[in-house]
Amino acid sequence: MRTSDTHIGFADLVLHLKERFESVGADPWIAACLAENCALCEQAGTLSHGVFRMKGYLNSIASGWVDAKAKPDLNRVSQSFLRVNGRNGFAQPALVRARSELLRMVDETGVAVLSMCNSHHFSALWPDVEPFADLGLIALSTATGGTSVIPPGGNRKVLGTNPIAFAAPVKGGPSFLIDLATAAMSQGDVTIARNEGRSLPMGIGVDHGGQPTSDPSEILSGGGILPFGGYKGTALSLMVEVLASALSGGQFSHQVDFSNHPKAETSRTGYFLMLIDGGRGQDLPINERTMEFFHAVRAAGVERLPGDRLHAARRRAQTVGIPITETIRDFLAQ
Amino acid sequence: MRTSDTHIGFADLVLHLKERFESVGADPWIAACLAENCALCEQAGTLSHGVFRMKGYLNSIASGWVDAKAKPDLNRVSQSFLRVNGRNGFAQPALVRARSELLRMVDETGVAVLSMCNSHHFSALWPDVEPFADLGLIALSTATGGTSVIPPGGNRKVLGTNPIAFAAPVKGGPSFLIDLATAAMSQGDVTIARNEGRSLPMGIGVDHGGQPTSDPSEILSGGGILPFGGYKGTALSLMVEVLASALSGGQFSHQVDFSNHPKAETSRTGYFLMLIDGGRGQDLPINERTMEFFHAVRAAGVERLPGDRLHAARRRAQTVGIPITETIRDFLAQ
Numbered sequence: 001m002r003t004s005d006t007h008i009g010f011a012d013l014v015l016h017l018k019e020r021f022e023s024v025g026a027d028p029w030i031a032a033c034l035a036e037n038c039a040l041c042e043q044a045g046t047l048s049h050g051v052f053r054m055k056g057y058l059n060s061i062a063s064g065w066v067d068a069k070a071k072p073d074l075n076r077v078s079q080s081f082l083r084v085n086g087r088n089g090f091a092q093p094a095l096v097r098a099r100s101e102l103l104r105m106v107d108e109t110g111v112a113v114l115s116m117c118n119s120h121h122f123s124a125l126w127p128d129v130e131p132f133a134d135l136g137l138i139a140l141s142t143a144t145g146g147t148s149v150i151p152p153g154g155n156r157k158v159l160g161t162n163p164i165a166f167a168a169p170v171k172g173g174p175s176f177l178i179d180l181a182t183a184a185m186s187q188g189d190v191t192i193a194r195n196e197g198r199s200l201p202m203g204i205g206v207d208h209g210g211q212p213t214s215d216p217s218e219i220l221s222g223g224g225i226l227p228f229g230g231y232k233g234t235a236l237s238l239m240v241e242v243l244a245s246a247l248s249g250g251q252f253s254h255q256v257d258f259s260n261h262p263k264a265e266t267s268r269t270g271y272f273l274m275l276i277d278g279g280r281g282q283d284l285p286i287n288e289r290t291m292e293f294f295h296a297v298r299a300a301g302v303e304r305l306p307g308d309r310l311h312a313a314r315r316r317a318q319t320v321g322i323p324i325t326e327t328i329r330d331f332l333a334q
Numbered sequence: 335m336r337t338s339d340t341h342i343g344f345a346d347l348v349l350h351l352k353e354r355f356e357s358v359g360a361d362p363w364i365a366a367c368l369a370e371n372c373a374l375c376e377q378a379g380t381l382s383h384g385v386f387r388m389k390g391y392l393n394s395i396a397s398g399w400v401d402a403k404a405k406p407d408l409n410r411v412s413q414s415f416l417r418v419n420g421r422n423g424f425a426q427p428a429l430v431r432a433r434s435e436l437l438r439m440v441d442e443t444g445v446a447v448l449s450m451c452n453s454h455h456f457s458a459l460w461p462d463v464e465p466f467a468d469l470g471l472i473a474l475s476t477a478t479g480g481t482s483v484i485p486p487g488g489n490r491k492v493l494g495t496n497p498i499a500f501a502a503p504v505k506g507g508p509s510f511l512i513d514l515a516t517a518a519m520s521q522g523d524v525t526i527a528r529n530e531g532r533s534l535p536m537g538i539g540v541d542h543g544g545q546p547t548s549d550p551s552e553i554l555s556g557g558g559i560l561p562f563g564g565y566k567g568t569a570l571s572l573m574v575e576v577l578a579s580a581l582s583g584g585q586f587s588h589q590v591d592f593s594n595h596p597k598a599e600t601s602r603t604g605y606f607l608m609l610i611d612g613g614r615g616q617d618l619p620i621n622e623r624t625m626e627f628f629h630a631v632r633a634a635g636v637e638r639l640p641g642d643r644l645h646a647a648r649r650r651a652q653t654v655g656i657p658i659t660e661t662i663r664d665f666l667a668q
Contacts, residue, residue, distance in 0.1 A: 238512070245623070246624045303487055304487070
């Protein structure tokens with residue numbers, strides 16, 4: 001895909017982003033990894049985690065808050081359980097480093113769990129799980145982050161937006177893909193709404209007094225986002241803190257403290273990934289079972305499944321290029 | 335705890351229930367397992383899955399729909415992955431049979447996944463995961479069931495209430511416990527509302543035309559329950575179908591067909607359980623980490639955490655006995 005006035009090719013965007021990561025001191029290999037991850041989000045229409053995030057990435061790296069040269073420690077503490085210390089680096093390059101060990105674990109035992117501490121996850125989760133589903137595995141991941149969520153009844157922020165991602169192979173189609181914040185809205189989307197001067201539906205967040213508000217500025221300054229789905233979403237958000245932070249020994253969302261580091265935007269917390277090889281001891285391949293199931297769901301009138309919009313945006317971008325938004329234009333002009 | 339006019343002791347209730355299970359032909363050991371499970375739900379105030387369920391259990395067994403003498407097949411297809419064929423029996427006795435193998439797997443590899451097909455799960459999920467958390471493990475389980483849920487945009491029921499349960503150890507207190515239907519309300523609670531003549535809040539379900547309704551009768555006859563939390567709850571419900579049914583080779587919720595068996599009330603589908611030994615390679619025990627975390631959440635003003643109500647009801651029942659509801663009185667009088 002060639003770059004034009006209105007669209008940019010994927011490889012072009014990756015090169016631009018990689019250069020910028022390197023310009024603030026990132027290891028070239030880590031720069032490439034983060035650039036590709038960011039471009040994948042932009043390409044698939046996950047704009048809240050695409051180029052929009054670059055300022056935060058670059059500020060955090062340039063100011064020394066996060067180490068973009070970190071070499072993660074990998075420690076296979078038991079046959080199916082890999083502990084990773086991100087050593088204050090980003091989660092994505094650590095995941096790439098862990099990949100061959102994870103695949104060996106799944107091959108040997110059918111299951112692999114990765115538990116990571118001391119890592120920064122500033123992107124969407126779906127790019128972490130999709131490649132494993134594309135290999136035929138089931139993948140589930142969660143991550144904590146800085147506090148932005150006030151649980152119902154609470155008087156201050158104590159939870160991250162705490163996303164959950166899930167991917168599974170589907171015969172004859174792209175992998176089934178879920179990536180959802182357990183917050184009623186992601187921090188990124190609230191910020192975009194504020195930047196665009198849009199108000200939000202009630203139920204997304206509360207102001208500094210804990211009262212419901214539709215103003216994203218009030219939610220972001222002193223208030224907080226609510227979990228989605230009331231007490232059930234709250235329960236899942238708590239589960240994410242246990243899986244990503246209690247299990248890994250990483251910081252909980254509420255322990256992330258930016259106060260003495262004004263340029264810091266990424267959260268050093270914890271991360272969880274589980275892989276299952278569903279092919280073991282099964283007559284009918286799992287990707288045929290999922291194909292059959294999603295066919296039935298669509299036949300019941302459900303027009304859009306999780307991941308559909310993402311896959312469609314990516315297909316479009318693969319044909320005509322990635323739309324150059326104002327965010328991209330401003331970023332490239334800097 | 336002694337039985338009185340208003341309360342019944344746990345052991346007494348188990349004996350009554352066991353007798354009834356045996357009277358319809360259940361293997362004594364399976365009868366004991368199901369009776370204890372049902373009494374545990376009643377004791378903890380999970381009334382929708384307590385004695386209220388007995389009629390469904392007994393009809394399903396007596397009519398030959400489910401096999402209450404089934405001997406499950408266990409097959410450890412890889413080091414960390416146990417496949418179980420429930421052979422048309424209940425999931426709970428199969429889980430008890432699998433328990434020692436699961437604990438061996440966790441001991442050997444740090445992780446165990448159980449994937450079960452051909453099983454009926456007619457109870458709450460929390461009794462499955464809590465005992466593992468009480469041993470210091472993290473446990474996650476999901477199950478599918480007969481269709482009762484219409485996803486947003488759908489024109490017919492295609493999903494089960496598809497619960498997710500999660501448990502983790504907490505130092506100095508009972509285990510952290512989540513058990514939530516990905517439906518806006520469990521089928522049991524909608525049925526109780528109908529039986530009690532109560533109307534429901536809007537957003538719980540739709541009528542046969544897919545229109546929102548507050549009438550539980552309309553939801554149960556021709557209509558359907560909605561997933562909780564809009565498209566996010568829907569996504570998690572789809573995830574449950576993949577984990578519990580696609581992975582296991584069991585029936586999906588939409589494949590359960592009661593139409594030629596009027597006495598059938600339990601669903602033959604699939605089941606998923608994952609266990610992680612969080613103690614591996616961790617300096618600070620996970621139960622201290624969770625204790626620290628939940629303390630912080632309570633300090634932020636959150637008065638009730640998932641599991642609190644259940645633990646409190648159980649403590650009360652352990653002191654004064656299980657309250658004899660009208661459901662229990664009617665059941666014991668039969």
